[in-house]
Amino acid sequence: MSSSTFCSMPFTLNGNLKLVQWRNVIYSSNNLVAYQPLKLATARKLLDEIAKRTRSSVADLHIAGCAEGGNFGNSNAIDDLFGESVMDCASNHMDEQYIIDQLRYCSSEGILELGELYHALTIKTGIWFNKFVATALVNMYAKCGQIDNGKMIFDRMSCIDVALCNSMVCGYVSNGMLSEAFAFFIEMGNLDIVPNHYTYSILLSACGASTAVKEGKQLHAQIVKLKLMLLTAVANSALTMYSKFGMIEEAENLFQGLANRNLISWTAFISGLYHQKAFNKALTQFCLMRKNNTEPNEYTFSVALSCAASIECHDYGCALHAQVIKHGMISMVFVGTAIIDMYSKCAELSGARKQLEEMGRIASCATWNAVITGLVRNDEVAAALEVFHKMLNNDIACDEYTFSATLKACSLLPSLAICRQVHSRVVKGKFGTNLHVASSLIETYAQCGNLEDAEKAFCLTSTPDVVTFNAMIGAYSQYGYPTKAIFLFEKMVEKRILPTSFTFLAVISACSHCGLVQQGRELFESMTRDYGILPEEKHYSCMVDLLSRSGQLENALEFINKLTNEPSAPIWRPFLAGCRFHGFLEMAELAASKILEHDLGDASVYVTLSNMYVEAGKISDALKQRALMKSKSIQKEPGCSWLEVNAKVHRFFSGDRRHIDTPKVYYKLENLMQKIQTDCYNLAKTSILNPELGQVTEEKCLFHSERLAVCFGLLNLPKGTTIRVFKNIRICLDCHTTMKHISKITNRDIIIRDNYRFHHFKHGCCSCGDFW
Ligand code: ZN
Ligand code: ZN
Secondary structure: OOHHHHHOOOOOOOOOOOHHHHHHHHHHHHOOOOOOOOOHHHHHHHHHHHHHHHOOHHHHHHHHHHHHHOOOOOHHHHHHHHHHHHHHHHHHOOOHHHHHHHHHHHHHHOOHHHHHHHHHHHHHHOOOOOHHHHHHHHHHHHHOOOHHHHHHHHHHOOOOOHHHHHHHHHHHHHOOOHHHHHHHHHHHHHOOOOOOHHHHHHHHHHHHHOOOHHHHHHHHHHHHHOOHHHOHHHHHHHHHHHHHHOOHHHHHHHHHHOOOOOHHHHHHHHHHHHHOOOHHHHHHHHHHHHHOOOOOOHHHHHHHHHHHHHOOOHHHHHHHHHHHHHOOOOOOHHHHHHHHHHHHHOOOHHHHHHHHHHHHHHOOHHHHHHHHHHHHHOOOHHHHHHHHHHHHHOOOOOOHHHHHHHHHHHHHOOOHHHHHHHHHHHHHOOOOOOHHHHHHHHHHHHHOOOHHHHHHHHHOOOOOOHHHHHHHHHHHHHHOOHHHHHHHHHHHHHOOOOOOHHHHHHHHHHHHHHOOHHHHHHHHHHHHHHHOOOOOHHHHHHHHHHHHHOOOHHHHHHHHHOOOOOOOHHHHHHHHHHHHHHOOHHHHHHHHHHHHHHOOOOHHHHHHHHHHHHHOOOHHHHHHHHHHHHHOOOOOOOOEEEEEEOOEEEEEEOOOOOOOOHHHHHHHHHHHHHHHHHHOOOOOOEEEEEOOOOEEEEEOOOOOHHHHHHHHHHHHOOOOOOEEEEEOOOOOHHHHHHHHHHHHHHOOOEEEEOOOOEEEEEOOEEOOOOOO
């Protein structure tokens, strides 16, 4: 459609013309706008704004009438009212400046509906070809995401200047259309419009934001040629761009060459250093800036605080906190949140909580998240959950980070009941399909001993990403389901999602839990060969575990000896465990000495060796190990098991009689053991060393903590529910066998998570297949 038809549409200006009619006028005149239903909230705001600005009695009257009549929900009424109000205001105040002001308002608020109305008015009154009006129209359409409409206006203009062109460039950039912005920039040259410093600043920022390095460098070269770098604003844009690219040397060169550095220059450089993890240097620059009498703004302070947090420098953080107070910026949400983050990273949680309290109502979701995350990071799990509840009570909208941090707290407890509560909040907040939250749900359910719900959460994600896959593969690995873990791994590769270092650790460890040596080896080799991921200590440790556990101790030792770095304690520990399992005393001695070289206080080494000596009949050697432990005041960690009943956690130690239900629990246990013994099972007796007597005695592992916990669960949890017990140290062979029988005779699912993995006992069998 040409510009002449655009302007010559028949109009009958009528003060009572309805909004719908106006829309039709625009629509039929140039097909510009499709009808969009007006949002109620927008309309309300609009009417208020119009009344405020124009003091139009008609608008006031309508708004008042509307509010009183309660008919605001009627969209016809709104359309009528809206149209009349706008028409009334417009016909009384028609001049170019008025229209420009109104269009600016529409741009800043993103109200396309009203902008279109003013567009129609400019057509009617013929002022649309005024270049200032046209610029305002282009801006309005660009800000409302309708850049094509802006271009249509631009194309119809006969008189074009650089300001109008800048509106177009800016419009493309703000709509994320960088290549179109550059194409337009070239078109400007064809139209003989000389770009100004503003054009370059917009494009430099755009390159920085979308890491368009090549284009950014070309632009920089052009600017140098044009001597525009002398303008601080342009130089700052280039500096910010290089900082965002992570090209800190270029940024530094620019910064050092700057004749007039202002706050923006300093902030850009300091923040570039922060992103390059050059925290100390960033803080030095911050000090220099202060010496140069440049006053920081809230953003500069936030970056400096984040630097102090990253190097966990409490003193520096406190000094910055004091400066923030002095500058009167303490109640600014951005800085306040950075202060909380700094305190929690420096493990000063009281400081973080105090800051949250002082911020009061201005604390944003990010602020609350910083407190929750800080508490979780510092193992203050119960306090983290408390803050989460407080956040809900204060009606602060949660985001994905709130839920992830809170779910992490649940998994650390672990508490299935609280996890379910948080999950219901997730659903309520419509975060159920958010991948970040879904991954947290998978991890948390798995950690709480509920693999089925973890699987459900995984299945509900329509397009799982690498984090979601990793969470589910990790869960399968911990529960000892290598086939499922490998299946998901292959599915992930099929979907062209690149596995990470964690993915490999999880699948190899799943293989290790089940003795799939060949598959584990292949995965380990494929990691570097096919994906270029270099193995870390934990991968090596996992490989040693895989080989040792399956009895290939010679191969494991060969593997360890081939390592380029000096093998550390985490490499030798699985080797020692393998020696213990397969009864290789000499190799165990070697492993023990290697571990103790790195970690003299590792009680499990002395205990393992001592037990092995007892089994080999070397009682004096066994006693020597116990004496060594005693002389070094090394104590074995007492076994402790806990479970959740009615949202309350109950703890039991081995042979513990402190729990209020002790008589019932012991009675239940003895009953069960009798039944097991008569039914099917000769109670195994484990040889243990009694250091006081200096001899070996036989002990029934009758009162080990997990048995007490399971019996408490049997007594207190409804029939048919799964009993989930958590234990701080590894379950012993005798308890493992007993649990299988208990699951059979009570017809209950029992899940025990020890410090190593999950065991799911069902119908007399364990998910680990007795290989653990
Ligand atoms: Zn035991
Ligand atoms: Zn098991």
